Amino acid sequence: MAVLVLGVGYLLVQRGVLPWPADLPRPGPEAGDNRAAIARLGGKVEYGHVDPATGQRSGVSATITPAMVAAAAEDKLGSAADPDIRPPGFDQLPARNRARAHLLGRQLGGSGDLPANLVALYQIRANTPVMRNYETAVAEAVRAGETVRYTVRPRYPSPAFHGAPSAIRITATGDHGFRLDVTVANTPEAPVKERTA
Numbered sequence: 001m002a003v004l005v006l007g008v009g010y011l012l013v014q015r016g017v018l019p020w021p022a023d024l025p026r027p028g029p030e031a032g033d034n035r036a037a038i039a040r041l042g043g044k045v046e047y048g049h050v051d052p053a054t055g056q057r058s059g060v061s062a063t064i065t066p067a068m069v070a071a072a073a074e075d076k077l078g079s080a081a082d083p084d085i086r087p088p089g090f091d092q093l094p095a096r097n098r099a100r101a102h103l104l105g106r107q108l109g110g111s112g113d114l115p116a117n118l119v120a121l122y123q124i125r126a127n128t129p130v131m132r133n134y135e136t137a138v139a140e141a142v143r144a145g146e147t148v149r150y151t152v153r154p155r156y157p158s159p160a161f162h163g164a165p166s167a168i169r170i171t172a173t174g175d176h177g178f179r180l181d182v183t184v185a186n187t188p189e190a191p192v193k194e195r196t197a
Contacts, residue, residue: 032114047116048060053160056088057118057165058153060117072107079113081102085113089120092164093121097188099121100119108138121164126184131170137180141172149174169181181195
């Protein structure tokens, strides 16, 4: 019985449901960590971390290259969201309108197997079509030859909040003029605030 309890506890920690115990060292690279594959394609990604107390995701920073987007289009890079990962707030969203949303989108090479890259969003409007459309705009710029510096940061109501982010801020800057700076509200309506330079 003790082995079963330890096994279940480990899985809950691994999937980001429970925080990692502060007094234990973290293991090496997680399954699904595709940073080395991204580096081989000339890109870079930092998936950030999961706050051990709240489960809040810190956000993602990446340099996205044409080779990354091409590999993602061929399903050689990036992965679907792991259904066993339950980001904070996921169970509080309506069952028919919730998503384990990638911060670094799958079409940009983002892993769906890392808890730090997944947040709970409304599926209709916030995740699809709004987030997807911005990720598509970035992918199109990269396919056209740009290398894009890309940052996605979840916004939470407070540092101690336990739940889904209230918004997602996406910033992107290409080396040939592409620019994007938007904040997408995590609501069924998903209004967007665009910033201009």
